[in-house]
Amino acid sequence: MGTDAARALLERATTLNLQTGNLLNWGGLRKKCPATPGEEVSGPRRCSFSTAGRRSGGREALEVVECTVAQAIEKINPEERDELKVSAKLFIIGSNSPSIRDAVDMACSALGVAQLDSVIIAPPPVEDGISLSLEYLQPYWQELENLVQSKKIVAIGTSDLDKVLLxxxxxxxxxxxxxxxxxxxxxxxxxxxxxxxxxQFDIQLLTHNDPKELLCEASFQEVLQESIQTTKAHEWTPLWLLRYSVIVKSRGIIKSKGFILQARRNAS
Structure with a gap:
């Protein structure tokens, strides 16, 4: 789909769903493989807008635009599911806890699985001068607990919590x-x-090298502006970003990894 058509769709939509597909397939698409978390986020967004498409709504009332790198989409073979571990890290950017279910549902759908083996939630953003607290985390954690109880997730974890908050x-x-x-x-x-x-409480400590802010509203709007030359990029706000990985249990190698993002337009 050309830039003009993609721009026309986005200017009528209220929600944008973006999927990179398997980043490991990007070599076959003649694209440089991202090296850092920041490059992994910016690279997919830059090339995916050209494949924007309509999912629901009529000519006058478009609601959701799906944006994917079709050649890189790779679902899990059901016969191999037991041999694989599917994990995700969810970055809440500008939304509330109910969006967690949307993110998990979209990840399951993209990979063709019924549940994710683990989901780690990055601390949601807090206002300047305010410390992250249990009270602030609780609604997000309760939504994750609901997904565990409904068997959409097996295990849930946190990121960057000190001993007191953990x-x-x-x-x-x-x-x-x-x-x-x-x-x-x-x-x-x-x-x-x-x-x-x-x-003492059998909590696994893992390490990561994600920047404090993997994706911010300003950088998302900048890429949107550059990609489809829209004058309304400022109306779009990213809600969440989910990074998934599919690992072969017996060998510990990554079979697939990618990003899913949801953004919403706040038209004046």
Missing amino acids: EQLYLWAQVKPSSNQVNLASCCVMPPDLTAFAK
């Missing part, structure tokens, strides 16, 4: 966090108190 969450939660990611860029050694608490 303990508060663990004691309050019905479904306990199975893991907590630690960014070693800001912490060269695992904090001893966090390590001791995680060991």
Whole structure:
């Protein structure tokens, strides 16, 4: 689909769903394979808008635009499902907890699976001067717990929580966090108190190198503007970004990885 057609669709839509497909297939598409988390996000967004398409709504009332790299879409073979671990990390950017279900449903649909083996949630954004608290995390965690209870997710985890907040969450939660990611860029050694608490309650400590802000509203709007030359890019706000990976259990190698993003237009 050409730029003009994509722009026309987006200017009538209220929601944009973007899927990169398997980034490991991008070599066959003659595109440079992203090296860092930031490149993984910006690269797919730059090339995907050209494949925008309509999912629902009529000529005058378009609601959702689907945007995918069709050649890179790769569903899991049901016969291989038991041999694979499907995990995801969800970055809440500008939304509320109910969007978590949308993200998980879209990931399951994209990969052709009934459930995800694990989902880690990155701390949602808080206003300047306000510290992340249990009270702020609770609605997001409750939505994850609902998805565990409905068997859409097997295990749930957190990211960048210190020992105090992780303990508060663990004691309050019905479904306990199975893991907590630690960014070693800001912490060269695992904090001893966090390590001791995680060991006591069988919480796996993982490391990550994601930037503090993987995707912000301004950068998303900039890429949207550059991609389809729309004057209404400022009306679009990214709600969440989900990164998934499919790992072969017996060999520990990544079979597939990609991103799914949802954005909403706030027309004045």
